[in-house]
Amino acid sequence: MGTLNSLIFIILLISSASAQTLIQMFPNRPQRNGDDELFCDSWRLSVETNNAGMWNTIPAKCLKFVVEYVNGDRYASDSAVVAGYSLDFARTVPITGDGKDVWVFDIDETLLSNIPYYAAHGYGSEAFNETAFDEWVVEARAPALPASLQLYEELRGLGYQLVLLTGRAEFQRNATVDNLLFAGYHSWKRLYLREDSDIGKTAVAYKSEKRAELEAQGYRIHGSSGDQWSDLIGSPMASRSFKLPNPLYFIA
Amino acid sequence: MGTLNSLIFIILLISSASAQTLIQMFPNRPQRNGDDELFCDSWRLSVETNNAGMWNTIPAKCLKFVVEYVNGDRYASDSAVVAGYSLDFARTVPITGDGKDVWVFDIDETLLSNIPYYAAHGYGSEAFNETAFDEWVVEARAPALPASLQLYEELRGLGYQLVLLTGRAEFQRNATVDNLLFAGYHSWKRLYLREDSDIGKTAVAYKSEKRAELEAQGYRIHGSSGDQWSDLIGSPMASRSFKLPNPLYFIA
Numbered sequence: 001m002g003t004l005n006s007l008i009f010i011i012l013l014i015s016s017a018s019a020q021t022l023i024q025m026f027p028n029r030p031q032r033n034g035d036d037e038l039f040c041d042s043w044r045l046s047v048e049t050n051n052a053g054m055w056n057t058i059p060a061k062c063l064k065f066v067v068e069y070v071n072g073d074r075y076a077s078d079s080a081v082v083a084g085y086s087l088d089f090a091r092t093v094p095i096t097g098d099g100k101d102v103w104v105f106d107i108d109e110t111l112l113s114n115i116p117y118y119a120a121h122g123y124g125s126e127a128f129n130e131t132a133f134d135e136w137v138v139e140a141r142a143p144a145l146p147a148s149l150q151l152y153e154e155l156r157g158l159g160y161q162l163v164l165l166t167g168r169a170e171f172q173r174n175a176t177v178d179n180l181l182f183a184g185y186h187s188w189k190r191l192y193l194r195e196d197s198d199i200g201k202t203a204v205a206y207k208s209e210k211r212a213e214l215e216a217q218g219y220r221i222h223g224s225s226g227d228q229w230s231d232l233i234g235s236p237m238a239s240r241s242f243k244l245p246n247p248l249y250f251i252a
Numbered sequence: 253m254g255t256l257n258s259l260i261f262i263i264l265l266i267s268s269a270s271a272q273t274l275i276q277m278f279p280n281r282p283q284r285n286g287d288d289e290l291f292c293d294s295w296r297l298s299v300e301t302n303n304a305g306m307w308n309t310i311p312a313k314c315l316k317f318v319v320e321y322v323n324g325d326r327y328a329s330d331s332a333v334v335a336g337y338s339l340d341f342a343r344t345v346p347i348t349g350d351g352k353d354v355w356v357f358d359i360d361e362t363l364l365s366n367i368p369y370y371a372a373h374g375y376g377s378e379a380f381n382e383t384a385f386d387e388w389v390v391e392a393r394a395p396a397l398p399a400s401l402q403l404y405e406e407l408r409g410l411g412y413q414l415v416l417l418t419g420r421a422e423f424q425r426n427a428t429v430d431n432l433l434f435a436g437y438h439s440w441k442r443l444y445l446r447e448d449s450d451i452g453k454t455a456v457a458y459k460s461e462k463r464a465e466l467e468a469q470g471y472r473i474h475g476s477s478g479d480q481w482s483d484l485i486g487s488p489m490a491s492r493s494f495k496l497p498n499p500l501y502f503i504a
Binding site for chain 2: 038041045046049052086089243
């Protein structure tokens with residue numbers, strides 16, 4: 001952890017040195033000077049509730065806040081509480097034993113954590129670099145998000161069929177399977193990745209189509225977990241959808 | 253403010269004396285003893301993202317957290333940042349001048365703040381008392397939520413028609429109008445309250461019907477602001493919906 005923290009602070013120093021001019025958001029709103037933490041906490045709430053709409057990079061003045069959030073207790077606690085509510089709901093569902101009771105999981109920032117990647121790429125302060133991220137995917141060394149791994153096992157124990165639905169592409173299937181196994185996941189029912197015909201679709205369109213496909217095959221989608229609203233919304237939806245925190249990036 | 257703070261702490265003392273046994277939520281999730289603030293902050297995020305689902309009263313151990321939140325900087329900041337994103341979006345909409353461009357506002361905890369009422373009734377730790385709340389409504393002295401009053405005026409300046417859509421009942425119309433004027437609101441296009449035929453409907457059903465009625469009359473609902481997800485979801489929805497914070501109560 002000492003090494004990781006050192007790395008984080010080195011990255012912070014580098015990022016600060018090359019920081020963009022601070023863009024003062026909402027200049028006509030009351031704000032006290034220097035109250036970045038208060039603002040950034042409100043910005044994060046707006047991101048998590050989807051009030052912020054589409055965004056590309058985190059506000060420049062929120063880099064320190066984001067670094068502390070994802071590496072500190074709060075991200076872990078927020079994730080654990082969402083998992084707790086997910087399990088509470090999951091337990092209320094009568095599982096039939098016909099193998100058709102499904103829970104859908106997104107992968108990145110839901111089952112797997114790419115914090116080590118984002119630590120080396122500005123924590124959401126830099127534009128998304130697809131080449132660099134694809135190299136990271138091939139390494140297949142993303143750790144599990146601990147709260148999600150625990151929930152995954154609990155749902156499996158309750159008899160849910162686990163369906164993984166990711167925006168990653170089909171050519172990344174082997175690396176993705178390797179990484180899931182490395183992180184401790186196994187025994188999923190199905191793993192959907194984007195096929196060639198899905199490239200260019202929004203996440204909402206692509207993921208809704210896959211949920212519709214599942215329902216057409218008789219599956220009952222009781223729950224869905226994702227770090228993006230685009231993992232969850234669109235028709236059909238799961239009976240209950242659970243939004244995991246992600247202050248690093250936005251996917252439409 | 254000194255008097256208000258004294259009042260708050262007296263209420264806190266009374267509430268503590270009669271506090272329910274602390275219900276440890278999610279006992280199988282990692283939590284450190286005494287780390288109520290961390291948990292309560294995660295609980296609040298789950299409420300705001302609708303992960304918590306239906307709930308009746310705030311967790312007993314989060315009373316202090318909620319009191320500090322709604323009376324401190326964070327509630328004001330969170331509300332102001334949502335209003336900022338709302339205005340950002342509102343400015344992107346071409347307003348036609350035909351009087352059909354609408355923004356819908358909920359009233360309680362959106363335009364008006366009932367914090368003075370909840371300060372005297374346990375800040376969400378007590379079951380909702382309809383009789384007591386109706387007496388408070390008749391007083392017509394709820395202040396404006398400052399960020400919403402500013403947004404309301406800005407939207408009016410941009411040419412939006414302002415439609416108010418509340419779960420309050422028709423018999424409360426006069427008191428509601430008095431209160432809105434007292435708080436500084438004026439010149440709304442329409443004020444919908446529940447008629448007898450709406451009593452018993454969920455907020456989602458009732459509010460969706462009213463949005464459908466507006467659309468049938470040719471109005472374009474660009475934006476909608478509410479402190480409950482049930483203010484915002486259901487078909488038809490506004491082009492963009494904005495969820496204001498409310499850690500005090502939940503309406504289905």
